[in-house]
Amino acid sequence: MSEPPLEASEIRVPVESDVDIVAARQKGRALATRLGFSSSDATIIATAISELARNIVLYASRGEIVLIALDRGMQRGLIISAKDEGEGIPDIRQALQDGYSTSGRLGVGLPGVKRLMDEFDIASETGKGTIVTVRKWKP
């Protein structure tokens, strides 16, 4: 059985329960390993996915994690998008502050995820939803 070319890889994982959180991070780890990331980076990627998927379950009830392999010759990496159609984040700057959580739980939240990855983008519209996109490049 031949593997599809990496540049065509896009994996969508629906997220609405704790079981989906585990499925999303396991798929992310598998893809990271296939892309040649070290086991340590693969664990970092899986951890980031776990946190992003947990945010979806916690704040929006349901959404999806989209994993995209980036293969541009010398540059390989992984994009993770966490999308939901929840309430949105009214104050993004506040949500990016360490120690801030509206759920009242000990989430490390978005600042923690930002520290795990190389690039971090967030777009959110009140009442429409949130998309967090993070990238990790293979060193």
Added chain:
Amino acid sequence: MQVPILKQGPYLIASIQSALTDADLLQLRESLVEQVGRYRSRGVIVDVTALDVMDSFASRILRDIATMIKLRGAETVIVGIDPDVALAMVRLGLNLEGVATTLDLEEGLAFLNKRTKSDGKR
């Protein structure tokens, strides 16, 4: 997947075998807190060697377990945090402050033996 808990002398040993869902972690917490009373255990070891990821939820539950077991009069030690998992935890800003950790099961047993013995002498 439920985490098997073995009773070994005065200790309980919970060996995590695979990735755990939030529900599995909550179940583990409940079982340990209950069994420490049923078996009058002096100590609890949670072996996390096979845990794929230690995210904020997993760390919170492990801290809960250690605190609740302490309130029940026994000691807890977390053993086998993988180097990759340790790195991801540090980057994420997680620590297991106030929770005893050792390298592996052997060290964990030695830790509990020392800890529960010195308690008896006090």
